Amino acid sequence: MPAPPIREKLAILADAAKYDASCASSGADRRNSLKSGGIGSTEATGICHAYAPDGRCISLLKVLLTNFCIYDCAYCINRSSSNVRRARFSIDEVVKLTLDFYRRNYIEGLFLSSGVIRSPDETMAEIVEVARRLRLENSFGGYIHLKTIPEASQELIEQAGLYADRLSINVELPTDEGVMRLAPEKRPQTIRRSMAGLREKLEAAAEPTLRTKKRSRFAPGGQSTQMIVGADTTPDATILKTSARLYGSYRLRRVYYSAFSPIPDSSAALPSMKPPLMREHRLYQADWMMRFYGFDQREILAGRPDGMLDLAIDPKLAWALDHRTIFPVDVNRAPRELLLRVPGLGTKAVKRVLASRVHRRLRLEDVGRVCQSIAAVRPFIVAEGWSPGGALDSERLRETVAPKAKQLELF
Ligand code: SF4
Numbered sequence: 001m002p003a004p005p006i007r008e009k010l011a012i013l014a015d016a017a018k019y020d021a022s023c024a025s026s027g028a029d030r031r032n033s034l035k036s037g038g039i040g041s042t043e044a045t046g047i048c049h050a051y052a053p054d055g056r057c058i059s060l061l062k063v064l065l066t067n068f069c070i071y072d073c074a075y076c077i078n079r080s081s082s083n084v085r086r087a088r089f090s091i092d093e094v095v096k097l098t099l100d101f102y103r104r105n106y107i108e109g110l111f112l113s114s115g116v117i118r119s120p121d122e123t124m125a126e127i128v129e130v131a132r133r134l135r136l137e138n139s140f141g142g143y144i145h146l147k148t149i150p151e152a153s154q155e156l157i158e159q160a161g162l163y164a165d166r167l168s169i170n171v172e173l174p175t176d177e178g179v180m181r182l183a184p185e186k187r188p189q190t191i192r193r194s195m196a197g198l199r200e201k202l203e204a205a206a207e208p209t210l211r212t213k214k215r216s217r218f219a220p221g222g223q224s225t226q227m228i229v230g231a232d233t234t235p236d237a238t239i240l241k242t243s244a245r246l247y248g249s250y251r252l253r254r255v256y257y258s259a260f261s262p263i264p265d266s267s268a269a270l271p272s273m274k275p276p277l278m279r280e281h282r283l284y285q286a287d288w289m290m291r292f293y294g295f296d297q298r299e300i301l302a303g304r305p306d307g308m309l310d311l312a313i314d315p316k317l318a319w320a321l322d323h324r325t326i327f328p329v330d331v332n333r334a335p336r337e338l339l340l341r342v343p344g345l346g347t348k349a350v351k352r353v354l355a356s357r358v359h360r361r362l363r364l365e366d367v368g369r370v371c372q373s374i375a376a377v378r379p380f381i382v383a384e385g386w387s388p389g390g391a392l393d394s395e396r397l398r399e400t401v402a403p404k405a406k407q408l409e410l411f
Pocket of ligand 1: 069070072076077078079114115116183
């Protein structure tokens, strides 16, 4: 059968890549090819940023090298037993597409993943070759995120780090049992070993060398991973526990949560419905609480016996409503850690509160100027001239501070 034309391949392989959530380029450092005479830059100017309605970054050319795959992961549309149209790019085609799209300012970089063809090593070698040609033969200075194949050799994964801004290795599912049941060819131990190898390499590269006193360049955006949510019955508490372990053990920059999408002709082991997208959103909020607000994963779900996040309100507000005795927090005296626990106060708002209160005692209006909604914050703080009185004891507090439910539209 003749190979489909490149436009058709692009339609197939870009569509096949849409299940990969790991596409944020925020971890990249600044790269500019003005001096090298090449093309591309991750400087702020001239970069086209675009976000899909669900908040995902789409300013990268996000494609698979191929959607042929010798593995048969039950949750994946590209699994070997799936009846989908297949296509395969050559290395040259991906390089050319990336450069063409970049020149037209359609993208700020490349996100490249692949099904496994022939062997993990052969597939990984092709992924690395795309990045090598972009960087070394075309002086490409844009962002490159490579999805690595955990079963590939450590040498190949390390080579990928020489050219990529960020590397990711998917843990796939939150538990080892889930991986073994739904992705029988994958080994959780191998995935962890590859992540540990990457962590070592990243840490070594972060140390200045004795001779040049410079740090070597190796995947400056670090490593990330993706977990599919809702493909099995794993509760949010276990998902967050796995994320906390991944952040702690492998120093990941990000764990991405990807709501399971039902696929055609899928295994009976999979649910027929996708989980609510809000579940993915709440997991990101809880993840943020662990990374930036100092919450332990066990605290976040302590008040939820079913181990599931409340879909109706954000987890920080849910935690505050369950721990009313620590509130109100005095914005003029409380330490940073306590201020970060106030619903509606993020890291930037807390920084501004701390900086402003050095000069004067803050009133409610001052706090209102640094946060998005003073209505959400008001019941949980004390400020100059303001106390929430009995608001914290009110049975209607949740109603008062929770976002109003929206009437769904029929059309
Ligand atoms: S290895 Fe990747 S592409 Fe292949 S079936 Fe599994 S998840 Fe899909």
